[in-house]
Amino acid sequence: MKLIRFGESGKEKPGVIIAEKRFDVSSIVTDYNEAFFEENGLEKLKAALDGNPSLPEVEASVRLGSPVARPSKIICIGLNYVDHCLETNAPIPEEPIIFFKSTTALCGPNDDLIIPKNSEKTDWEIELAFVIGKKASYVEEADAMDYVAGYCLHNDYSERAYQLERGGQWAKGKGCDTFAPLGPFMATTDEIADVDNLKMWLTVNGKTYQSSNTLNLVFKIPFLVHYLSQFMTLLPGDIISTGTPPGVGLGIKPEPVYIKAGDVIELGLEGLGSSKQVAVAYKK
Template sequence: MKLLRFGPKGNEKPGLRDQDGVLRDLSGFLPDLTSATLGKATLARLAELDPKQLPAVAEPVRMAPIVADIGKLICVGLNYSDHAAESGMAVPAEPVLFTKATSSIIGCNDPVVLPRGSVKSDWEVELGVVIGARARYVEIEDALDYVAGYCVVNDLSEREYQLERGGQWDKGKGCDTFGPVGPYLVTADEVPDPQNLDMWLEVNGKRFQAGNTRTMVFGVAHLVSYISRFMTLNPGDVISTGTPPGVGLGQKPEPVYLKPGDQMRLGIDGLGEQRQTVHAWNPELIDG
């Protein structure tokens, strides 16, 4: 299933995209798509519904963050060896972990607002893994049983804040609007091999990133197992698994960074596309 949330901020509803591409309203069956509704039993009941019996939703409509109460957005750095090389960093022996503030999370097509004074904001298309069951010290062979589904994430990054302001990546990763997720939570049964998904990102119509999840240093099962050793993963948590090469920081002869008016378009096969317009600092675009 392609599950989603739609509607204006504060009035979001749950929905699904049926096999004919029609957006359907799930709110008569489910109050919202939350951490409490990602368990296997609820997903199984949703799968038994006849989408044609659900109300169709007129489009266009805002696509909201895919889970109403994402508890943690945990990211993996340098998880593609060629991206590590373009960043001038070594391939890590163990996964590099950092977090994005939940205040960075937005709908997949919401405005991206540059931090005040930012000159080094960058893009990163990534596979997101949505946790569906509490995971603690999970073995690799069991790890995918804890996954509710997958999504697209744009792990936007302010490189000056990340790399030049005292060594804490979180400062460059958690800026407001720097965590677009969605448009869909595609349930795990529709993604039989998360290590064979093409992914891409364009800025102003130019393709900068084109990769495949098969080239991850640490695969999805490894990451779920590894992270569960250091913190409990709860339903609704999202793991953003790293980006392939082609980020702005790695462009030659000089880096290319986002500026107001830029248009980003990105996607992963089977998981949908995102589109964002970049804006100068404007808190009304964040809070509105």
């Protein structure tokens, strides 16, 4: 299945994509939130859809929100592509680097990117994200995929000065409003034949900056579920973003390239759709 949430920001309803058309399933499901995943909502929804219910169609012009309602956590993995480590002059990690994005950064896949107040170094990062399907604590790597509900496209926007020049803690540059556009949809795991071999790309104003493949991940999803669950309980609906490949603005030579108002950022991940954000300046 492909899950969507649609409608005005803060008032999204749950939906699905079937044969490239969008349908409203709010008569079956309240929302794609922690309770939905915890209560085996995916299987219940699939069973309901198999009954061929008559569902209202959602017009393609209707806004898409994040395909997952605000989770308890957005956990990100830093420096998880070898060539991205090289472009940023960072050593390849021996263990995953973990940081958090604020849940208030979460937004729809095509919402505007708001450049933070006084920002001069807002940057892009295409990433594969996955969603936890059930409570996970001290999970064995061999069992890890049983805890994954599905996959999403994610742009892990970053303000590099806040991240790297403000006394430490990457979270300072990661959690600004609109810095986590997710979607357009969450694909359940059965929709993706090989999550370790997905092409990915990102352009700014039509110029390609990132072009890679999830083959190049240092730490794969099963290990990440296992590893993270040693340090914290992962709850249903939690989002984990796996890191970005090379081509971020910070790594451009001879001078970094950062986002300015009016820039158009487009990105896509094989099997997981594409998204588009237009950068706008912060206003009160």
